[in-house]
Amino acid sequence: MEKELEKLRETAKKEIAQIKEKKEDLELIRVKYLGRKGLVTKILRIMKDLSPQERKIIGKLANEIKEEINLLLSLKQEELKQLIYKKDLKEDLDITLPGKPLVRGKLHPLTKILEEIKVIFERLNFDIVEGPEVETEYYNFEALNTPEDHPARDMQATFYISDGIVLRTQTSPVQIRVMEKNTPPLRIIAPGRCYRSDAIDASHSPVFHQVEGLVVGKEITFRHLKSIMKMFFRQLFGEDIEIRLTPSFFPFTEPSAEVSVCCVLCKGKGCSVCQQTGWLELFGAGMVDPNVFKAVGYDPEKWTGFAFGGGIERLAMIKYGISDIRLFYENDLRFLKQF
C-alpha cells in the first residue's frame, strides 16, 4: 500500500508538472487525487480496515502526499497565473485605430446661450417666465407707453394677425402681464421669440429671440440697473469685459439707456464687427416709465424699477463668432455640430 501511495505521489507530481496553460487542469488533478472519489481519498477511506499500526504509517504518508499535492497545485497555480500575466502583457493594440463613435446630438446654439443666460439670472435670484407670441396691441404697445400715433412705432416693423392683434415685436409685453398678475417686489426674466417684418439679411431675421428683464421694488435705482448689467455681461463674456451705458430712447423706460460691451473681438480697438467703434450695443434698458406702472396699477410714488432686454441671436453671434443671423435657422448639420 505504501508503494501504491508512492506511485500516486510520483504520477501526481508528473501530471502537475506537465500542466502548461489551462487552469482547469489543476482542478481536474485535484479532483482525480483529492476529490471525494479521488485516488488518495480512496486510500484514506479504506484505512479503517487496516491494523492500527499500519493505519498510523499509511495515514501519515497519505496525509503527507495530500499536503504535497495541494502544495504543488498551488505552486503550479501561481506559476500559471504568472504565465497568463506575461502573455496578457504582451497583447498589443493599435491604439490609433478610431474609437467607437458615441451617438450623441447637440443643443442648438440659441438654446445653449439661453441656458447660460437663464443660469446667470437664476443665480441673481430672478424668476423665469414666458408669455404669448401672438399678442394684443394693448400689451405689445399701448400698455408699454407707445400709443398708436407715436413715432416710436416706426422703430418696430410689425406683423399683424388682425385688427389689434400682432405678433409680438418684443418680449416686453411679458412685463405687463407679469405685473398685472403679481404684486411687487418682482424680479423676472422673460425669454422668447419675437417677430418683425424686416427684410431678411445677414443681421435681420423676421423671427428672432429676445430676453427681457424686469425688477420692481422699493428703492431700486439706476445704479442697481448698471450693476446687474455689469454682472450679467461679465458672467456671459468674461470677467474683464467693460460695459457702458449711454442715453437712448424706449417708450417704456425713462431714463433709457443703451447697454454696450467693449468689443470682445478687437478689445475696443475697432473692427468690422463693432463698426470701428470699439463697442457692441447689446441691450436696451432703463428705469420703468411711470406710465407703465400706471397701466398696471402700481403706484410710481411707491415703487421704482428697471427693465432691460436684447436679442439672443446677437449675443450668440458675438460669443460664437457667427457673422450671419440666417445660419441659426438653416439647421445645416455642419453648423449644428459645432456647438
Added chain:
Amino acid sequence: MKITYRWLKEYVDFDLSAEQLADKLVSLGINVESMQSIGEGIDGVIVGKILSVEAHPHAERLTVCKVDTGKEEYNIVCGAKNMKQGDVVPVALEGVVLSENKLIKPVNIRGVKSEGMMCSAKELGVSDDAAGLFILPEKTPLGKEIKEVLSLPDVVFDLEITPNRPDCLSVIGVAREIAAVLNIPFKLPEIKLKSTGKEIEKQLQVTIKDSLLCPRYLARVIRNVKVSSSPLWLQRRLEMVGLRAINNVVDATNYVLMELGHPLHAFDYDLISNHHIIVRRAEEKEKFGALDEVEYTLTKDMLVITDDNKAVALAGIMGGSNSQVSEGTCNLLIESAYFDAINIRRTSKKLGLSTESSYRFERGTDFEMAEKAINRVTSLIKEIAGGEVVEGIIDQYPQKIVPQQIILRLEQVNRILGIEISGKQIQVFLKRLGFECNLEKNSNLKVVVPAFRREVSREIDLIEEIARIYKYDEISPAVPQWKSLEYSPNQEFLLEREVKNFFVGAGFYEVINYSFSSEDEFKKLGVEDSFYYTKAVKVKNPLSREYGFLRTTLLGNIFENISKNISYNLYNLKLFELGKVFLTKENNLLPEEKKMLSGAICGMAEESYWQKKSNEVDFHYLKGVLVSLLENLEIKNYKMEKGSNILFHPGQSAKIIINGNQQIGQLGKVFPWIAEKYNFDLPVYIFELSLGALLKSQNTKRRYLPVSKYPAVTRDVALVVPKEISYFQVSSQIKKTGGEVISQIKLFDVYQGKQIDEGYRSLAYSIVYQSKEKTLTDKEVNFIHNDVLQSLKENFKVKIRDK
C-alpha cells in the same frame, strides 16, 4: 440724419477731433451709425481751366486738352466726355497722390504726352459721381487748392436720432447738445433782415380754417428773384448730407431745414390765385397732384394748403406741382408753419408718403423756430438768388402756445438715479439745456420747458435730462442689497430641459425653425382638409408668400431641414425641435399656442465604425427612443395603437396613447406622397408629441423599490404564434398568467419562414421568474411556466417550438 463736422463747428466752437466728437454724441444719446471722411488725400489737386479740347490723333475715345492753372499750361489726355473749352475743373499734376495710392506722373498715352489728370467727383472722393469730370463754377480762382474750394476735408456723421429728440434733427439741435455738455456757448446763424413794415398785408392774405391742426402759419414774399443753380458751397453741403441740389430757392429751403430743423416751402407767388392762402381740411376724395408727380386722393382728415381755387400743398408733407418754383419763377411765397404732429403722421402713413418735412413735423417741431426759420431762409434766398423782400411778415398765430411748466421734486432725482446731486447742480444742468428754473419755497423746482423740447412734459423726463448731462458713465454701479424672493420651480421649463437633454443623449440634433408656414406648404403636406390648415392663423401682412401663416405643425419645417441636409449629402440625420404651433381658438381673441416636440430620423442608426457596420433606422428604432423618453419621465400607462394621421404611412405608424384613450402623439414613417414631394430618397421616420401632455402625465416623484434578494430563474421558449396575434397580446397574456412572479419578459427573436407554418411566426422569449419572498424551486417554476404556456395555447392557438 447726416451732418458734417465743419457745419456743426460753425455754431459751436468745440475742441474735439471727429472721433472725440462721435464719442461725445454717443454719450449724449445720439448714436453715430457711421463716420465718413471726405476729401482726404486730395492735397495738391488744384483748379484749372480747359483752354482747348482736341481729338487724340491715335485713339478715338480720348481727347487732348490744354489746361491753364493760372501759372502754367499743361497738356492732358483725357477719357471723359462731359467737358468743353472754358470749363473749370480739378487738376492733379505730377507728384499728387490720389486715393488708392495713385501717383500722378507724366506719361505718354498712345504717342501723346499727358502731364496730369483732370478729376471726376468720384476720383476726388467727394461723391459717387463718376460720369465725367467735376465741372466747377466758372469763377473759381485758377490754381487754388481744390480742398479749399470745396471746404475739405470734412467728416460726415450719420446720426441715429431717437423719436423723442426731434430737436436734434438739425445742425443747431446737435450743436446745442454739444454746447450743453461741454459747457461752452453756441450761436444761431446770423439773420440780416430788417423788414418790419405792413406792405405784405396788401400782397398776401392767409386764412387758417383749422387752427387745431395748424396753430401757426408764417409767410413772406420775395420779388424778382433769379432762379438758377446754387453756389458751389451750398450744393456741396446738401450733397454731403444726402440731399440733391435742385435750384437756389429749393436748395435754400432745404439748407435751412437741415440747419434749423424747421421745414419750409417756397411757392411761385404768381401761381397762387388771388394771392390768398387758406389752410383747411381736404374734402373727401379731393385730388392733389404733388411734386413727386403722383396724384393723391385725400380724405377729410387731411390738412391742405390752398389758394382760392385749388390745393397747392399737402400741409407739412409735400408741395403741389401746380405752384412749384421753376426756372421761370420770379416772385416767391415762403411758408413756415407749425402743424399738429399726429395729423401729419396719420396723413403721411395713410398716403405712404414720407418726406424730410413730414418726418420732422410728425415728431414735433418748434413753434418758435418757425419764425427764425422763415427769416433765415428769406435772408439766404436774397443772398443767393437776389430779389427784394416785401416788407413785413404774415404771422397767423390765433392762440399763442404757452410753454410747459413742470414741477421737479429734487429728491425724486436721487430716488430714481441713486446718486446724490444738489439742487444747485440740477439747476445748472437744466439751464445749460435751455430750461428755465425757479426754486420754489418748498424746495421744488419750477421748470419752464423751451419750445424746442416739447416732448419733455413730466418730472421723469427732466430726470433723464439731468442724468444725461451728469453723464451715465459717472453714475457708479451699486450691487442691489435686496432680499431673496422665493420661487416655485417651473415644471414646464424643467421638463423642457430634461427632454432636450434626453434627445441630445439619444443622438438627436436640436433644430430651430421660423414659426411660419404657407399655403404652399399646406398643399405640399396635403393637409388642406385637416385642422393643420383649417385652424391655421393667417398673417395679414406677411414678408412674403412663404411666411403667410403661423405653423400648425413643426414637421413641415423639419421636412425642409431633412431635405436640405440630404442635398448636402448628409444622410444620417436625427433632428428634433421643441417649439410652438398656433391654432385658432373659437371665441378667443388670441390663438392657442401649443408647445410641441417633433423630430425626424433617417439613414444609419449609428456612424459606421471599423469593428461594426451600422443598421438603418426604422420604425422600431424610433419607437425605442420614444418609449425610452416616456419611461424616463415615468409615464407607465402608455400604449401604441396602429395608424395615425395624414402625415404618416398608415401601415407603419402608431398613435401614442395614455390613460386608455388620450392621444399624446404619434410616430411612424412619412406618408409616401409627402416623402416624394420633399425628395426624400431614403425612408424618413417622424414623430410629434405634445409637451403639455407630457407635462401632465409625467411623474416627477421617484420611489425606490427594493430589489429581490432571491435568485432569478430564466426560461427560454419559442412560441409559434398565428400572425394576427400581436406581440402585445402575447406578452400581456404571459404577464397576466404568470403574475408577480414574472419579473421580466424579453423578446429575443422574431422569425418566420422555413420550419414555420404559413400564417404563423415564431416569437422567442426569455421569461425571468423571481419571487420577492423566497427562492423558487425548479418544481415551482416549471409549474408556473407550464401554466403560462397552457394559457397561450388555449387563448391564441400558440404552438411551442421544440428546441
